[in-house]
Amino acid sequence: MDIEKYIASGILELYIAGALSPEENLEVQHYAIQYPEIQKEIEAIEAAMLQLTKTVSPGLPADGFKRLKPELDDVLPFLPTASEKKTPWSSYLGWAASLLLAVGLLWVYLENNNLKSEIEITNQEKQSLEEILSDVRDEVADKETLLQALRDKNVTVIDLGGQTISPRSYAKAYWNKEEENVIIDAQGLPEPPHGYAYQVWSLKLDPLTPISIGLLEDFVTDNNKLFTLPNPNETEAFGITLEPEGGSNTPNLEQLYTLGAVGP
Amino acid sequence: MNLDDLILQFQKKDKTAFEKLYNMYAENICGVINTIIKDVERSQELCHDVFIKIWDKSDNYDASKGRFFTWILNIARNTAIDELRSKTHKNQKKNLPVHSFVGIYENSEDLNDKIDTIGLQSLLKGLKNKCILLIDLLYFKGYTQKEVSKELKTPIGTIKTRLRSCISELRKNTRL
Numbered sequence: 001m002d003i004e005k006y007i008a009s010g011i012l013e014l015y016i017a018g019a020l021s022p023e024e025n026l027e028v029q030h031y032a033i034q035y036p037e038i039q040k041e042i043e044a045i046e047a048a049m050l051q052l053t054k055t056v057s058p059g060l061p062a063d064g065f066k067r068l069k070p071e072l073d074d075v076l077p078f079l080p081t082a083s084e085k086k087t088p089w090s091s092y093l094g095w096a097a098s099l100l101l102a103v104g105l106l107w108v109y110l111e112n113n114n115l116k117s118e119i120e121i122t123n124q125e126k127q128s129l130e131e132i133l134s135d136v137r138d139e140v141a142d143k144e145t146l147l148q149a150l151r152d153k154n155v156t157v158i159d160l161g162g163q164t165i166s167p168r169s170y171a172k173a174y175w176n177k178e179e180e181n182v183i184i185d186a187q188g189l190p191e192p193p194h195g196y197a198y199q200v201w202s203l204k205l206d207p208l209t210p211i212s213i214g215l216l217e218d219f220v221t222d223n224n225k226l227f228t229l230p231n232p233n234e235t236e237a238f239g240i241t242l243e244p245e246g247g248s249n250t251p252n253l254e255q256l257y258t259l260g261a262v263g264p
Numbered sequence: 265m266n267l268d269d270l271i272l273q274f275q276k277k278d279k280t281a282f283e284k285l286y287n288m289y290a291e292n293i294c295g296v297i298n299t300i301i302k303d304v305e306r307s308q309e310l311c312h313d314v315f316i317k318i319w320d321k322s323d324n325y326d327a328s329k330g331r332f333f334t335w336i337l338n339i340a341r342n343t344a345i346d347e348l349r350s351k352t353h354k355n356q357k358k359n360l361p362v363h364s365f366v367g368i369y370e371n372s373e374d375l376n377d378k379i380d381t382i383g384l385q386s387l388l389k390g391l392k393n394k395c396i397l398l399i400d401l402l403y404f405k406g407y408t409q410k411e412v413s414k415e416l417k418t419p420i421g422t423i424k425t426r427l428r429s430c431i432s433e434l435r436k437n438t439r440l
Contacts, residue, residue, distance in 0.1 A: 010424030013431045017402040018334040019409045025330050046333055048435045049403060050292055053337075055384040056365055057295035061308040065286045068312060072279060072319050 006031065007041050016045050146183075146226065154178040158238055160260035166190065171258045173238045175231060182231040182238070186216055189225075189257060192242055199243040200227075201251050202235040205261070210239070210251050237261040271332050275322045286315060289333060293340045299365035299404050300344035301351075310347060314340045341406040364400035387437045395430035402427065 015028045032039040160171040170188035198216040214229040242255040273281035298307035401407040413420045
């Protein structure tokens with residue numbers, strides 16, 4: 001390496017100015033360490049620049065370094081303080097307490113939810129019981145009405161006995177002449193076969209004149225087997241026959257299940 | 265204690281070492297700032313601030329990146345240029361001044377007497393305007409060699425050899 005040539009290139013002047021790239025700076029520094037002549041030259045250039053820049057100085061700030069010194073940050077070494085040593089214990093305690101609180105809150109929340117759903121269920125049960133009670137009350141009222149109707153002083157009770165086709169059948173008719181209706185208690189009749197229905201007849205006996213007063217509709221599904229039918233006729237006897245669904249114009253006497261005469 | 269050890273002590277936050285460095289370079293730093301902002305009082309405030317920065321950023325100095333003086337020179341120039349820009353921003357009609365550092369005494373009748381105009385004149389004796397411009401751009405304004413080459417429309421090689429001869433001239437004057 002030609003040291004003279006390197007110095008003469010002007011690179012060292014640029015080095016002092018700070019005008020070189022980082023790579024060039026490294027190169028200059030490397031040579032300066034290796035070649036004392038280069039180091040010496042660098043220092044000479046710097047000295048000249050120091051002299052030049054000093055001539056343009058407007059003077060130092062008042063009090064110079066004295067004023068600067070108190071503003072310099074002191075670097076405080078890190079020392080854990082006594083309170084910091086206590087930190088883990090109190091912090092664990094804090095964490096434990098907050099964990100406990102969280103668990104407690106969760107439990108209260110879940111418990112509250114359980115109670116809410118229990119209340120919900122109880123309310124539903126209460127409602128269905130109220131509905132049942134209401135139904136029962138309605139039923140009782142119906143039955144009282146019925147009982148009252150049956151006990152009415154104008155009611156004539158007629159027993160309808162079983163006939164040849166079904167000797168064990170029986171029925172009762174509660175006929176209120178004033179109100180022109182008859183309640184048939186058909187509890188003693190067997191279920192009609194599919195496609196057939198019982199038809200109730202008002203009979204005049206001499207000559208035998210049957211007048212249909214109605215069908216025992218929905219016999220199978222009717223719970224109490226009590227049927228109220230209108231009867232404005234001067235009935236002498238009631239008969240019940242089994243007829244095709246929808247009823248017949250004249251009774252099929254072969255299918256006469258029960259018959260009863262109105263007493264005097 | 266040589267300079268390298270002094271700098272090492274300073275980097276260990278030794279205030280005594282820093283005071284020595286301050287005494288070595290404060291005039292130069294304040295001078296460079298004043299050539300840029302041309303306001304004595306403000307220059308001295310900024311000079312103070314620059315030394316605070318140097319102290320705070322002492323870890324940033326790395327000898328492999330250049331001389332210590334070059335490092336603090338750079339901090340000073342940047343601080344002064346920032347100041348100038350923020351001032352220009354406030355009063356936009358003013359452009360960045362184009363005067364070289366020599367202008368500091370050419371129109372400085374109202375400035376104080378502290379500037380060593382005689383010393384400056386004797387240092388620059390015999391230097392061509394080209395040289396003064398080159399020294400101004402590189403040392404006082406912080407241009408890189410590429411920026412100078414672009415500014416003066418001259419190849420980097422020529423810039424370097426010219427700078428070498430200009431500084432040689434200057435060094436002859438320092439020995440007088």
